[in-house]
Amino acid sequence: FYSSTAGETDQDARSTTIFDPQDTFQRRHIGPSPSETEKMLDFLRYDSLDSFVKDVVPSNILSSRNLQVSPNHGLSETELLERLGEIAAKNKKARSYIGCGYAGTKTPAVIARNILECPEWYTSYTPYQPEISQGRLESLVNFQTMVTDLTGLAISNASVLDEATAAGEAMTMSLAALPASRQKRPGRTFFVDSKVHPQTIAGLASRAEGFGIHISVGDALDLSKVKEVGQDLIGVLVQYPATDGSVHDYSELAGTVHELGAPLSVATDLLALTLLKAPGEFGADIAFGNAQRFGVPMGYGGPHAAFFATADKLKRKMPGRLIGVSKDRLGDPAYRLALQTREQHIRREKATSNICTAQALLANMSAMYAVYHGPAGLKAIADRVHSMARILAEGVERLGFDVNGGSKAAGGYFDTVAIKVNDAKDVAATITEWYGINLRVLDEHRVSVTMDETVSMRDLEDILAALSAFAERIPGRLTWNQMLLEIAEDLEITTTKPAEVPEVVRRTSPYLQHPVFNKYHSETEMLRYIHHLQSKDLSLANSMIPLGSCTMKLNATTEMLPITWPEFGTLHPFVPLDQAQGYKVLLDELEADLADITGFDAVSLQPNSGAQGEFTGLRVIRAYFKSLGQGQRDVCLIPASAHGTNPASASMAGMRVVTIKCDPKSGDLDMADLKIKAEKYKDHLAAIMITYPSTYGVFEPQVKEACETVHSFGGQVYMDGANMNAQIGLCSPGEIGADVCHLNLHKTFCIPHGGGGPGVGPIGVKKHLADFLPGHPIVPTGGAQAIAPVSAAPWGSASILPISWSYIKMMGARGLTHATKITLLNANYMAARLSAHYPILYTNAKGRCAHEFILDTRGFKETCGIEAIDIAKRLQDYGFHAPTMSWPVPNTLMIEPTESENLQELDRFCDALINIRQEIKEIEEGKAPRERNVLKMAPHTVKDLITGEWDRSYSREKAAHPLSYLKERKFWPTVTRVDDGTFHSQLQLSMG
Amino acid sequence: FYSSTAGETDQDARSTTIFDPQDTFQRRHIGPSPSETEKMLDFLRYDSLDSFVKDVVPSNILSSRNLQVSPNHGLSETELLERLGEIAAKNKKARSYIGCGYAGTKTPAVIARNILECPEWYTSYTPYQPEISQGRLESLVNFQTMVTDLTGLAISNASVLDEATAAGEAMTMSLAALPASRQKRPGRTFFVDSKVHPQTIAGLASRAEGFGIHISVGDALDLSKVKEVGQDLIGVLVQYPATDGSVHDYSELAGTVHELGAPLSVATDLLALTLLKAPGEFGADIAFGNAQRFGVPMGYGGPHAAFFATADKLKRKMPGRLIGVSKDRLGDPAYRLALQTREQHIRREKATSNICTAQALLANMSAMYAVYHGPAGLKAIADRVHSMARILAEGVERLGFDVNGGSKAAGGYFDTVAIKVNDAKDVAATITEWYGINLRVLDEHRVSVTMDETVSMRDLEDILAALSAFAERIPGRLTWNQMLLEIAEDLEITTTKPAEVPEVVRRTSPYLQHPVFNKYHSETEMLRYIHHLQSKDLSLANSMIPLGSCTMKLNATTEMLPITWPEFGTLHPFVPLDQAQGYKVLLDELEADLADITGFDAVSLQPNSGAQGEFTGLRVIRAYFKSLGQGQRDVCLIPASAHGTNPASASMAGMRVVTIKCDPKSGDLDMADLKIKAEKYKDHLAAIMITYPSTYGVFEPQVKEACETVHSFGGQVYMDGANMNAQIGLCSPGEIGADVCHLNLHKTFCIPHGGGGPGVGPIGVKKHLADFLPGHPIVPTGGAQAIAPVSAAPWGSASILPISWSYIKMMGARGLTHATKITLLNANYMAARLSAHYPILYTNAKGRCAHEFILDTRGFKETCGIEAIDIAKRLQDYGFHAPTMSWPVPNTLMIEPTESENLQELDRFCDALINIRQEIKEIEEGKAPRERNVLKMAPHTVKDLITGEWDRSYSREKAAHPLSYLKERKFWPTVTRVDDGTFHSQLQLSMG
Numbered sequence A, B: 001f002y003s004s005t006a007g008e009t010d011q012d013a014r015s016t017t018i019f020d021p022q023d024t025f026q027r028r029h030i031g032p033s034p035s036e037t038e039k040m041l042d043f044l045r046y047d048s049l050d051s052f053v054k055d056v057v058p059s060n061i062l063s064s065r066n067l068q069v070s071p072n073h074g075l076s077e078t079e080l081l082e083r084l085g086e087i088a089a090k091n092k093k094a095r096s097y098i099g100c101g102y103a104g105t106k107t108p109a110v111i112a113r114n115i116l117e118c119p120e121w122y123t124s125y126t127p128y129q130p131e132i133s134q135g136r137l138e139s140l141v142n143f144q145t146m147v148t149d150l151t152g153l154a155i156s157n158a159s160v161l162d163e164a165t166a167a168g169e170a171m172t173m174s175l176a177a178l179p180a181s182r183q184k185r186p187g188r189t190f191f192v193d194s195k196v197h198p199q200t201i202a203g204l205a206s207r208a209e210g211f212g213i214h215i216s217v218g219d220a221l222d223l224s225k226v227k228e229v230g231q232d233l234i235g236v237l238v239q240y241p242a243t244d245g246s247v248h249d250y251s252e253l254a255g256t257v258h259e260l261g262a263p264l265s266v267a268t269d270l271l272a273l274t275l276l277k278a279p280g281e282f283g284a285d286i287a288f289g290n291a292q293r294f295g296v297p298m299g300y301g302g303p304h305a306a307f308f309a310t311a312d313k314l315k316r317k318m319p320g321r322l323i324g325v326s327k328d329r330l331g332d333p334a335y336r337l338a339l340q341t342r343e344q345h346i347r348r349e350k351a352t353s354n355i356c357t358a359q360a361l362l363a364n365m366s367a368m369y370a371v372y373h374g375p376a377g378l379k380a381i382a383d384r385v386h387s388m389a390r391i392l393a394e395g396v397e398r399l400g401f402d403v404n405g406g407s408k409a410a411g412g413y414f415d416t417v418a419i420k421v422n423d424a425k426d427v428a429a430t431i432t433e434w435y436g437i438n439l440r441v442l443d444e445h446r447v448s449v450t451m452d453e454t455v456s457m458r459d460l461e462d463i464l465a466a467l468s469a470f471a472e473r474i475p476g477r478l479t480w481n482q483m484l485l486e487i488a489e490d491l492e493i494t495t496t497k498p499a500e501v502p503e504v505v506r507r508t509s510p511y512l513q514h515p516v517f518n519k520y521h522s523e524t525e526m527l528r529y530i531h532h533l534q535s536k537d538l539s540l541a542n543s544m545i546p547l548g549s550c551t552m553k554l555n556a557t558t559e560m561l562p563i564t565w566p567e568f569g570t571l572h573p574f575v576p577l578d579q580a581q582g583y584k585v586l587l588d589e590l591e592a593d594l595a596d597i598t599g600f601d602a603v604s605l606q607p608n609s610g611a612q613g614e615f616t617g618l619r620v621i622r623a624y625f626k627s628l629g630q631g632q633r634d635v636c637l638i639p640a641s642a643h644g645t646n647p648a649s650a651s652m653a654g655m656r657v658v659t660i661k662c663d664p665k666s667g668d669l670d671m672a673d674l675k676i677k678a679e680k681y682k683d684h685l686a687a688i689m690i691t692y693p694s695t696y697g698v699f700e701p702q703v704k705e706a707c708e709t710v711h712s713f714g715g716q717v718y719m720d721g722a723n724m725n726a727q728i729g730l731c732s733p734g735e736i737g738a739d740v741c742h743l744n745l746h747k748t749f750c751i752p753h754g755g756g757g758p759g760v761g762p763i764g765v766k767k768h769l770a771d772f773l774p775g776h777p778i779v780p781t782g783g784a785q786a787i788a789p790v791s792a793a794p795w796g797s798a799s800i801l802p803i804s805w806s807y808i809k810m811m812g813a814r815g816l817t818h819a820t821k822i823t824l825l826n827a828n829y830m831a832a833r834l835s836a837h838y839p840i841l842y843t844n845a846k847g848r849c850a851h852e853f854i855l856d857t858r859g860f861k862e863t864c865g866i867e868a869i870d871i872a873k874r875l876q877d878y879g880f881h882a883p884t885m886s887w888p889v890p891n892t893l894m895i896e897p898t899e900s901e902n903l904q905e906l907d908r909f910c911d912a913l914i915n916i917r918q919e920i921k922e923i924e925e926g927k928a929p930r931e932r933n934v935l936k937m938a939p940h941t942v943k944d945l946i947t948g949e950w951d952r953s954y955s956r957e958k959a960a961h962p963l964s965y966l967k968e969r970k971f972w973p974t975v976t977r978v979d980d981g982t983f984h985s986q987l988q989l990s991m992g
């Protein structure tokens, strides 16, 4: 019954024996039914999908190869879950007390179910349209408030990728904050305390190189060491509590650093900060860390939200997104992205950060964790964690161990106990083998044990029992349980009188006093709060989100299910590899499939976002050239049309950016300009960065020639894979001629956007670059001559990789290829329908776009004062999220439907735009005024429509229900237009 | 930090060692914080919770016993899930092909996640308030449409409890449809074909007794047998396909039955009906069955939605709820409960059915399954199932077995193959033991194998391999896999040419042609449809639902998690008991805890609803009396205030109902009247049914006396436990003097209401009644002299029992008791606040209500024409669901807050009611008109507010935002007032 003449369908894509399962996935993922596909082909006057594709994809790049992804026809949903269940079962459940920036946590079930597992939360996009995003925005402001309160600093952003990249941001921000003259000093040095987490130190190396910064690792408490650096000092970083668990008072250090005119950065832990003096209170200028233990499973390394806060004076240098409180047209308070035009990467090569996708979903989970527990609840958790550490330390001492080394810190410790042993590696390995307990090897003679919220009395008993195998003396007369009770009694530790940290580091200031952290402590109220915020936001559960370059496709439930399986969630990223064999199978298969799809030889899954992928790929290229003795190659050619992250990444990787023109008519790369510049810089040419299909949404026919040109001058080709959804199965970066490419798994491979992250930005490379793929200081990964890591965890955001793996496995080679054809068809159908009403900006010689296209709305400014933003806002009244606005071409709209939208939805969106065109015509023809017309006043809220007198030139019904489907399905913005063009310096960034 | 002087708090309820887990549940379940509790006590002028309780609960029933529920302090959420995981692991995963009304199914992930696991769907109440329930109502209409289409009958209801009770409904409906004279014939006989499922036949026995109906089981195809019954015939029931898998053409039978003036009932299978001629097309008057295999896991027996359809001429006799399409005040189409005042149980003792809670949530899942697959998808599933059965039959024959007995039916078979063997019990047991495969023992010499959607080729191979151990000959040269492929080829079965049923029974008529079944076949569209419907409905995720007598408390996420664990979901109810040891532990513990809580000696978990519990309890009482030779005891005393199900159940159990008056002032039972009637009927006195606290929301002080009185005249005391939430830990039915009591687990014990079901209505009994607890024909359960089963499955709705078990285990004895005190406090706080504005109808001598109270709104009719319904509808404008309206006292509102609502929410609701009182005053004072005022026009939709001119006496803002919190949180009804007082005979009951 799914027969069709419209080329391959999902049923064709499977064999046809009666025994095959019926819960095939392709037909659920791909929106248009076979008959809809036929209708669209008819409309475009093609008799088959393949003849259509020939008009879209240049013949010289069309691949003759079939994808090898197996099984070819894809697994059914049931088969997938069975297979994944088997894989998950290979991950061993051990208890981890490794710490080092990751800790066990209890995700409140109400948060897991209603945020992490809830499509309304996880499918929404970065809240660039504030009127239909007030829920997420409020939650992110809660996150910011939580961070500023706990760190004692003035400003927090809405998350960065992880603690290691946060350290990098802190370093480059420190540099940027210095007077220009000092920034240029050749000896510029970032001083890093040796007790910073090792993966952070390793990550800093990766960032430092491109900026020509020296990293000096040493004892920051030895102030003379810091002073020695003198005017070369660009900043100091300490870990608080330190990686070995010790807590130190850094106030003197802060004074010293400030005297040297540099900022002090503090890597820290939000839970510890409920008990410890806030960094802002002892002089820190920047504080950052991992918010993971606020309710986000460790997930073998990520994703988690890293937080990042600074003193007010540094706020203009802040990387990432900030949310602020502004006002809407009616003067009501409204949240919006603040300082938005200052998102670092938008500054292109002048940026010191390239961060774009961040960790919004995880930030929301952590913020909700704080909302649910409130200040007293968080403190109680921290009190118990600290008390457990105290009791454990005492227990371990009673076994005759020397605890916390010779150097007991004046500040004591919070959650981590360091234990002296003969051979730390051996002790840890033996305890893992015999007891299934993972300790951390701190150094040759110390293991450490980190306590967390999940630790039970039973766990303490097990740890003591395990350590006793190596003990001097064993207190014979008591069971472990009795011993623990006795210790608690001896130390007089009770719930109402928990262990306290030493006064010198003890926190006295209040935090989380805002009502939002003090109202929702019953599950009923928490659920309602989450639901209430959710109901303000438009997500894929409402309607299509046709954001060009963002690929807002289906994030299927079956793909999402494994995300909350404990077999994937509870693993610490540094467990011994034999405990993560399930992950290994999955990562290996995913790497192999992505290599196949991209036409490359090796893949690294480490980067946590597309922008991080760019940075990684370019550093790989640099390392490659250095290995060839061509370290001087540092010029990166970038087309004018490129996404802002491209030049930002290039310059972070230490490259000089040279812009290549694009043809103003066709949008294509100006080949003449390319040749001139490639030749001009031939001795320094490192790379070209190209996006394909181009950011203008066209398969440029001369892409191969461009690659060959760059290669002929000794450069490498970096492909930005953001638009990979247009290529899969039809062509591939590797075959086209690229040497490296990143993929946004959160675009093409179904990881949901989460309201602004998480993302995964793996890179694929040709064989000659494979040796340079990034490594890791703790867990062996990457190439033989690996560059320094770009993420804190060896495989970045491992716990969401099952999503992409599942997508690929369920689609199979044929399903993936078919999806690509439909994604092209959907875009071309819309472009064709809309071309009768709006100019379409760029198309190929056959008049075809790729998977997205640009609606040229620039003309209306002159004819009637209407701009793209007015159309974008008016689309909200029609129940839609706007397409990508003013990028890559100012004052236009770029539309990308994806394969998951069916004809009905494409038509509904076209109808809306066509009707808006009529509304514009009314202004053009003078039937509606140029000001206060239905577009300029858009979007309309209920309040706007029902309050006071109505003095508009249009009716209330026209405002609300311009097309009849809106009477049945209407999504209401909750605030009227928020002016997001202006930078409000007085914007309130957290709840006061 | 949770210290408090307000009596027991959640922290008190745990011991206080630092080692205890912190994710305690009580403080999350109970809304008010300790300081809020204190505020409420202050307001009521008590210095402790316990002194408050003394003023509420009569001292002569206050229990001195502590609950034994262990652990006393409750398990933490993590501990609970660990414990439950261990229990779940005891259930063995075997493959079941038992059939008999239950089949494997694949719940589409998008439906599981977004309906079954979604609080917005599962926490809503029966859609009595249509304006804020259009989503569920539409989905239930889809269910009805699906059922009428597939059965070929005119009218379907919105689900009944299970297939066995549906059979009972069909039987009593058949009786009620006869001319009065024939209804009374002493020989009245319901003829049941012997190929009806055994559990259905057993269930019929339970229903027949009370109505004095004889059940005659025989071969219905032998028409002479049917004709023999003559004028005593009240109806005939056949199973289609029959329980042994055979399909028969019943058209001749239909003719014969109709000639005898009786209706033909057909128990059937929706999936089979996509291939088989519809019952309505061969003359059936009633068709019913289990919709389980449309996407609802077997769950060890339930809950699932049973469907029930009849010919148009019988519609006035229909039991249960029907949804219809009506119009709202603006003339727009609006769904609503139809024939609502005719819900059978509301007819009290004149009812032939007592059904109240049904299976709405499961009906919605099944309807969505049909929406997702559409007609072609469903047929493809059925085609494959049938083809698998054909191939299996052929394979089994090739092994030398005789298939489908000697009597191959002319109609063939659909999904079930009957196989002749020597010793069926032995074969089945051996195959279970060796292969982990469950077949059904059909009779001494036949096993049967039922195919379903989940069966894979591998499964068929395993079945053949297992059977081959008992085979005559084994085809040696082929693997099982090759053999299956060969058979498919020999029989020419492919996906496009699947096996067909014989023409005589083949379906030719179309079904599910309505667009709703043909639009949402991609996951994206399905998600949006589900989300769209959800967004129209008010649930506990929005605000409190203070429905008196309904106990709309928190349904916690952690309680809900196990519902979708496969270890609970995939079990067939008739698997060997050793495969269900996890369930056994859970059921045993739950029975023990409920016995403890109620003060009884034994518990049966079989009844699927409160009303079924009543029926069961009363039948147990009758059986008890019969065993004593007092079968004549058949009078049931019921207070005038009783819920309609009480008299309905009594009369279904064959009792005569005698009404006891209530004091019009106090609401209390009229003790004098009780004594007179108990004495008057002493020789026939069977029971009294009382609700405690009374349905008026008061702990009647003389309840013990009432029990003693009835006992002294030889009667038993039945307690309706609907109000158990007011008793737990403070008093108990057993100690008060009851002999039997049902509990609504969907009220007191956190099973969510699901928009009108599922429910569980277990009964507890004193020792002397334990022997009579209901049994089961297939799985041993119940007492030594068990009455016939009241449900199809031995433990009714087993798969949702983990919810109640979890609630009890997490609350612990102390948490449960504390919750009761808070529930009483919440109600009394509200009553006290509101008493300054509205009369409170009944309170005890201290002026206190129990856990609910009645707001007397009757006076406004006279002062200004306002009725309770106007207040109810106006509350929607304030974002609230109305309290229980006009029950138990006409034109009043009964409010029950439960312990889960915190002070903030109680106050918000009081504020709304107080503001409405002001709005009423404006009418009373002539400041607002008596017609078209803000109450009479309520609720207001956006459309109502923005369309056309505004000619009301109040402003739009007043309509929409009468209190300021509504500007931030507003729930919009999607239709204006739907007139649900009138019976629309022309109501459209399905999508045309």
Ligand SMILES: Cc1ncc(COP(=O)(O)O)c(C=O)c1O
Pocket: A355, A356, A357, A549, A550, A609, A610, A611, A612, A643, A645, A646, A691, A695, A720, A722, A723, A744, A759, A761
């Ligand atoms: C073309 C292009 N390149 C790079 C990026 C950056 O990717 P990410 O947001 O994952 O860092 C984007 C993001 O939208 C993009 O569209």
Ligand SMILES: Cc1ncc(COP(=O)(O)O)c(C=O)c1O
Pocket: B355, B356, B357, B549, B550, B609, B610, B611, B612, B643, B645, B646, B691, B695, B720, B722, B723, B744, B759, B761
């Ligand atoms: C007092 C009382 N008895 C019996 C019932 C019937 O219970 P059920 O709906 O579970 O059949 C109800 C339902 O609301 C009730 O309130």
Ligand SMILES: O=C([O-])O
Pocket: A126, A356, A357, A549
């Ligand atoms: O997120 C983007 O900048 O596209």
